[in-house]
Amino acid sequence: MATLELQTDEIIEAAHDYIDRGWAVMPLKARSKEPNHNLIRRAYLDATLDLYKATRWFYQDPTANLGISCIASNLVVIDIDYRNGGALNELLPATYTVETGDGLHLYYKAHPSMRFPGTLWQGVDVKHRGYVVAAPSLHPNGKPYRVIDDRDPVMVPRQFVRKDAA
Secondary structure, eight states: HHHHHHHHHHHHHHHHHHHHTTTOOOOOTTTTSSSSSTTOOOOGGOOOOOHHHHHHHHOOOOOOHHHHHGGTTEEEEEEEEGGGOOOOOTTTTOOEEESSSSSSEEEEEEOOHHHHHEEETTTTTEOOSSSSEOOOOOOOEEEBBBBEESSOOEOOOGGGSOOOOO
């Protein structure tokens, strides 16, 4: 039980930190990337900046992972998956970064009207209209998501914004 309480407290503290940054949070299933539909119906559309609501969700399901709605938080996240051949390169400026179970999430500021391709190159995807799993959640492989660069997100490089959109 102590481990469960520690996990719950750590997730709630992280949720509050994200809300303080202006990032909308949501509950996910335990050790999963899937929305916790027992607590929310519309996935990232139900993400919140309400501290009370977020706290209640994570006490209702103390095993829940934590997600962040990208578009509601004015973020775009570059998702580098090592297992799919993804790699960090010089085109991606330093920004808020999370180590995932098998790669990295690089968080950049982005306006909700911006549009992005779904994939930048092999193993590197773009998350904007949707959500990402946030630290300190547990990856399905059991490895915790971990913040490795806590700087404020920088603006997304214009070269990644679709030319036919904002």
